[in-house]
Amino acid sequence: MTQPSKFLPQFEKYQRLALIIGVVGLLISAIGLFTNNDQFLQSYLVSYVFWMQLSVGCAFVLAIQYLVSGRWGVVIQRILEAGGFTLPLMLILIVPVLLGLPTLYEWARPEAVAHDALLQHKAPYLNVPFFTFRVLGYLVIWSAIAYLQRKWSYRRDTLRTEESHIRLKNFSGPISVVLGLTVTFASFDLMMSLDAQWYSTIFGIIFGVGAGAAAFAFATIILALVREDHVFSGKLTSLQFNDLGNFLLTMVMLWAYMELSQFLIIWLGNLKEEIPWYLLRTSGGWGGMGIILVAFNFVVPFFFLLLRENKRRYGRVAAIAWIIIVARYIELYWFIAPTFSPTLTFHWLDLTLLVGIGGIWMSLFLWQLKQKPLLPEYDPRMEEESSYEHAATAEAV
């Protein structure tokens, strides 16, 4: 039953490769640390937030799939577990951001706070010790959640009892509340406070929905790559890809809904504390990036995923998942980078740091993924389906 995955050699190969790419990427980036410290930190923040939201998105979607008990959840559960288990790495990689707070955040510069009444007013919340405590707190909580999710899922494999599954389910309810709150505050702290004058209460949800979309997209891409593993034979059909496609559709629609809500309220209100955030992001080349973002994070995936044919073919769902992930990076770049530069810029450090952190992330992910078979050894949801050919419309993939 538990013979190792046929992708094990590939996992090991790519795990090493990803680690090498990651280390080389970070070493090259280290040159930038000394030559252009400001740019290094700015690029680091974008790349860090991108990989961090993917990790926490995986933990979030994992909790959701236990709660709703969909059959789509079983096939991506291991991928999400492994993705969430990269959170301890994120706890280490936050260090450069915390060391560079005065470079990144206006409120962390005493000379800026001295001349700004609003920043002084916000100082009890936005100050270096409390910020550090909060951000480390989120990451510790997330890492603990990912650890418990993995531990109890492994225990379920051993015990093979309904109770062990119900325990995971019961755990998922409260933690999705905890994740919802911590993700909201993490987005406020790490990204919204870049522009300390600006505030938007819906920002946390935009960030959280984007993270969920990215996690779904990531899981879909990986599932499409390992679809031929023997554990999936007879269990993985085009119906699961259809479900994942529907989820991606839901997530891009939800994202567009939240983004539009924020934009509409700020645009209609036209207040001087709020509108500069959009003025900055719709001029100097950033506006074009915003249009690309709307096109590839909403318009293209939306119309593509409306067609059932497109959702049932793993190749097409995976292709649109790639678009959503890339658009997610564009979104985070569009959120963060304009704070530091009024005109559209890219720096080679953006690329090397994205690849550097990403390589180490992927390496840890693959190491975690190969620990166990790609399907849970026990899940009550799998037994429901064996009674008869429930999914026969689905062509085998």
Add this chain to the structure above:
Amino acid sequence: MTKLYGLLAEFDQPQPLLDAARAAKEAGYKKMEAYTPFPVDALNDALGRKDSKLPFVVFLGGVFGGIVGFGMQYLSMGVWYPLNIGGKPLNSWPAWIPITFEMIVLMAAFTAVFGMLMLNGLPELYHPVFNAPEFARASSDRFFLCIEADDPQFDLDSTRRFLETLNPENITAVNRSQGDDPTRKKVLSDIHIGTEKWEI
């Protein structure tokens, strides 16, 4: 011209029904329908049904709702009764989006509900399949495949033999009209199903 509606094969599991539907499709039968107590995902395909036209119709309904929703606001606020609100442009399209979105959802939902009813041929007040007393169990624990007499390939004898090869629990003839119809008696008097002789 027979008054027979079709032959109804009864199964006690979904899987034999699926196999039977596939075999019937394979054998070239087109006019057939399956009845189950709960949805069986694979049946549509097994019966050789084409994808429903409904999604496309719903899409058109949504597009229509979007055009109406946007046009209503644009024409009234921007053209017919232009009103300067807070110095915003007359065509303040971001502000039109929520109503446009709601109209898309409303029209798509209406099209989905009424289109579904129409494409399903509902409301239908009478269906011959209820003439078979066995059919009452279709809503509890039996799975039925009905090959209709209108099918060009339908032949009472050969279709019955074909259905027998599928090992159903039993096979019933379904009368087109209610009540004791002498034609049904004549047509079916010599049909043997299993060890039972039909006595109608």
